[in-house]
Amino acid sequence: MALRLFNTLTRTEEEFRPIEDNHVRMYTCGPTVYDFAHIGNFRAYTFEDVLRRYLKYKGYRVTQVMNLTDIDDKTIRGCQAEKIPLDQYTARYKKAFFEDIDSLRIERAEIYPEATKHIGEMVAIIAKLRAKGIAYEMNGSIYFKISSFPEYGKLSHMDISQLKAGARVASDEYEKEQVSDFALWKAWDESDGPVFWETEIGKGRPGWHIECSAMSTKYLGNHFDIHCGGIDNMFPHHENEIAQTEAATGEKFVNYWLHNDHLVVEGRKMAKSFGNFFTLRQILKRGYPAVAVRYLLMSTHYRQQLNFTFDGLEAAKAAIERLHDFVGNLGAVSGGKLNPVVDELINRVLADFETALDSDLNMSAALGAVFDFVRDINRLIHDKHMSEVDAKKVISTMARFDTVLAVLQREDAALDAEIEEMIDRRNQARKNKNFAESDRVRDELLAKGIVLEDTPLGTKWKRKL
RNA sequence: GGCGGCUUAGCCAAGUGGUAAGGCAGAGGUCUGCAAAACCUCUAUUCUCCGGUUCGAAUCCGGAAGCCGCCUCCA
Structure with a gap:
């Protein structure tokens, strides 16, 4: 039977067919490495892990790319608060991220590109968009002109003219032609401190959305199979990714968009x-x-x-x-x-x-x-x-x-000599029908996390989870 | 204001027109020195509520209530 996936783009369940025979190329939005990830983040990564594992179960070869966002407002703020370089600050959370996904038995993706190592690729896309007249510069920052991309809104099914100008828009004080235009490149200002890149499009840093376009197309091609992320990324992040990527390449970007819902805690x-x-x-x-x-x-x-x-x-x-x-x-x-x-x-x-x-x-x-x-x-x-x-x-x-x-593998360490000795002592007591002693030893072992089972084949032990 | 989702037993959760999967917890039983594990039996006449369509609705339609999201950098 064929795998069917719910595609956000069409809001229907569709049969999954990879572009390349037997090879699935997928991009999964990864962590912003400014803090330890929370269980909500891991719901997304666990879902993506199940997806990639099941694709492999079905015989597909999988190339998964997961980005590490190591440059944004929060990472800049974080490293400034600690007065350490940006890369030193983010390195700590990159390491923590990999420790966490390992403990959750999340398989490693094939590629984990870091935003800071792909500034050149991002600049190239932005320059291309500007050359096409789809992006414009304002006070050193560069914006994507939404009005130049008629399909804008096709993923989230949002009508831009209906958007309420929220409080957060006001905080973005740049003068854009249209409020819904989004930043591709942010001009350096004093609050960024030493964090900036000198490039052909100016001194500054990339906007958030552009990294995913640059890194996904670099490693997966302009047109690939699956793009995943949390439901909150549907708009504006993924909508913007589609706009800037398709405007730049002139090709369809992604065939299947998959979004996981959030978790709530204790209701x-x-x-x-x-x-x-x-x-x-x-x-x-x-x-x-x-x-x-x-x-x-x-x-x-x-x-x-x-x-x-x-x-x-x-x-x-x-x-x-x-x-x-x-x-x-x-x-x-x-x-x-x-x-x-x-x-x-x-x-x-x-x-x-x-x-x-x-x-x-x-x-x-x-x-x-x-x-x-x-x-x-x-x-x-x-x-x-x-x-x-x-x-x-x-x-x-x-x-x-x-x-x-990926839940069956046990992490049982071998029994140490003391515990083996206790099990022997208990069996000796049982043989002598000294059940008070044998039960006492069993309770003692239980307190150490060792559960005993007396079977016809002898006493078995296991470690409690 | 615009858009989207959800509401199934004590808890978690499948089921999207044909008479309520599964897990956990709970009760009783078998086995066992006692346990553990396992097995057996029981645990929602009913799916938030109110209407409607239908031979038949948890499932479709309309309405109400509650909860959770998105609407410019939050998975």
């Missing part, structure tokens, strides 16, 4: 004033495993607003433990007669999983299929209708799912 929008604003690091500090955050972020359909709660995080943790136990228990199945029902169940869950994800990445439905499968197989194990060969097939099916889900 309210995430805001520092509500005390419900969390970075990933803060969540981890509270003792939750990153993989539970991953599960929670991806388990709701990406175009649905997600309610992030600590109860939900506990539930996510428990759900992952069920999956871990499932795979662990399969490993203990030995001998037995081949059961053809297992193949039927595998075929069914593969079909259901893929149908769900093909349908605009319906992860909730896909997980539902996986858990149905878990219950059905557990029943066969319980009734002793599973063979070792069957169990191995189930394990590899789960591994296949996990190339998309």
Whole structure:
């Protein structure tokens, strides 16, 4: 079956067809590296990770580009506050960003271009737009003339003439021909301090939108398959990207625009004033495993607003433990007669999983299929209708799912000598029917995060998530 | 003011015309020295509310209420 994706451009679900056979080129809006990213940011990156993993699952080769915005108002303000160079300031948050996505098991994109290393490419586009008469200069800054791009608004379905002149417009004191014209290049002023580039279009720094146009087309070509981002970037950011890129190249820019909805925390929008604003690091500090955050972020359909709660995080943790136990228990199945029902169940869950994800990445439905499968197989194990060969097939099916889900891999360290000694001591006590002692040792181990299971094959242990 | 989305059990969340997936939590049972894991049974006659269309609506239409967004640099 074919993958279908909801395209913001057309507001319909469309069958996905890459431009190049079997090769998908996608651009995903990345972080502005001025602070630690919050869980809302990671919802976007987790969604994009699921997308790229599922594309690969379907056999596509993926080239993903994710930008690092390391020059904008906030990074300038930040480095000035600390009185350190811009690159030194942003380096800290670039490093943190990669640590965070690693802990969430977000696969690395192929390319992470940094805005500050692509000023030349941006200048080239701006110069081209100016030569075409689509951009104009005003007091050293350069603006894109929206009236010269009749299709402006086609992504967000906004009618520019209806836009309310908001408070934020007033803060942009430059004299533009039209309020909705946006900056391609910002002339240097004193508040920028040492942050500027001397270029053929003047002394200053790029506007925000231009970096994405410059870096996406550099690495993916003028026309590529997918562009993702948070729903808030739809307007104006992506709308402006389309305008400036298509005006410059004369070609269609992107075929499929995908936008993830925001998350709210405990039923309210995430805001520092509500005390419900969390970075990933803060969540981890509270003792939750990153993989539970991953599960929670991806388990709701990406175009649905997600309610992030600590109860939900506990539930996510428990759900992952069920999956871990499932795979662990399969490993203990030995001998037995081949059961053809297992193949039927595998075929069914593969079909259901893929149908769900093909349908605009319906992860909730896909997980539902996986858990149905878990219950059905557990029943066969319980009734002793599973063979070792069957169990191995189930394990590899789960591994296949996990190339998309990425929640199965355990981070169990080996037991240290002290804990092994405790387990031995407990088993000795059990043998002697000294259950008071054995239960005491078990509680002690539990306090260390080690859970014991006494099975017919002996005592098994696992680490709590 | 313009535009968009959402409201399904205690919590999270699928389902978009044919009689309510799944996860978590909870109750009872089997297994176990006791647990754990697993299995079995139970847990929404009903989908925010009010109308309408239809043989049939959580699903379509109209209205109301509540919540969340975007409207110039916020994922």
